[in-house]
Amino acid sequence: xxxxxxxxxxxxxxxxxxxxxxxxxxxxxxxxxxxxxxxxxxxxxxxxxxxxxxxxxxxxxxxxxxxxxxxxxxxxxxxxxxxxxxxxxxxxxxxxx
Numbered sequence: 001x002x003x004x005x006x007x008x009x010x011x012x013x014x015x016x017x018x019x020x021x022x023x024x025x026x027x028x029x030x031x032x033x034x035x036x037x038x039x040x041x042x043x044x045x046x047x048x049x050x051x052x053x054x055x056x057x058x059x060x061x062x063x064x065x066x067x068x069x070x071x072x073x074x075x076x077x078x079x080x081x082x083x084x085x086x087x088x089x090x091x092x093x094x095x096x097x
Contacts, residue, residue: 003074004081010064011078016055023051024079 011017026048034041056063064071 003070004077007064007071007074007078010061011055011059013055013059015058019051019055019058020075021079021082023048023055024075025083026051028076 011020026044030041030044030048032041033044052063064074
């Protein structure tokens, strides 16, 4: 099983998906904002991570990056594909017969 599919299967609770959909972009944006406004960057970073961990309380599973730090990047890819509709199912349904 690839990393993204494993990530999808371990992030199934609707509340976890919601908190990740908000928290992941907050963390990513914070990494840029911190260079311009330290307080805002730090605030976004901390709040984003709080949302991540709250989501995992609902999921009942530890964050995937606890087992492999690569999942820190996989989460960003998951968010990007989810947000912009680039998931496996939609790309397969567009393939010609």
